[in-house]
Amino acid sequence: MFKSNVGTVDRVLRVILGIALLLAFILNPGSEWRWLFLIGVVPLVTGLVGSCPVYTLLGFSTCPMRR
Incomplete structure (x- = not known):
């Protein structure tokens, strides 16, 4: 479907960053910049x-x- 262009370390860091940001969204209900x-x-x-x-x-x- 998509050509893979994101390596393993890059993928892991992206997933961790994404989860952290979404967790911050959930844990900051009163913030006006929460979105x-x-x-x-x-x-x-x-x-x-x-x-x-x-x-x-x-x-x-x-x-x-790839070789």
């Missing part, structure tokens, strides 16, 4: 899928090279 934490969906999804549209546009990849 900004929903940006955590982006790194979470790109980490789980293994493909980043921005990397594709820039021709960048953190995946190991």
Whole structure:
């Protein structure tokens, strides 16, 4: 479906960052800027899928090279 362009370490960091931001969204109910934490969906999804549209546009990849 998608060409993988996100390496293992990058994927793990994206998932951790995404979960942390979504957790901050849940734990800060009174904050008026709380909705900004929903940006955590982006790194979470790109980490789980293994493909980043921005990397594709820039021709960048953190995946190991295949021989």
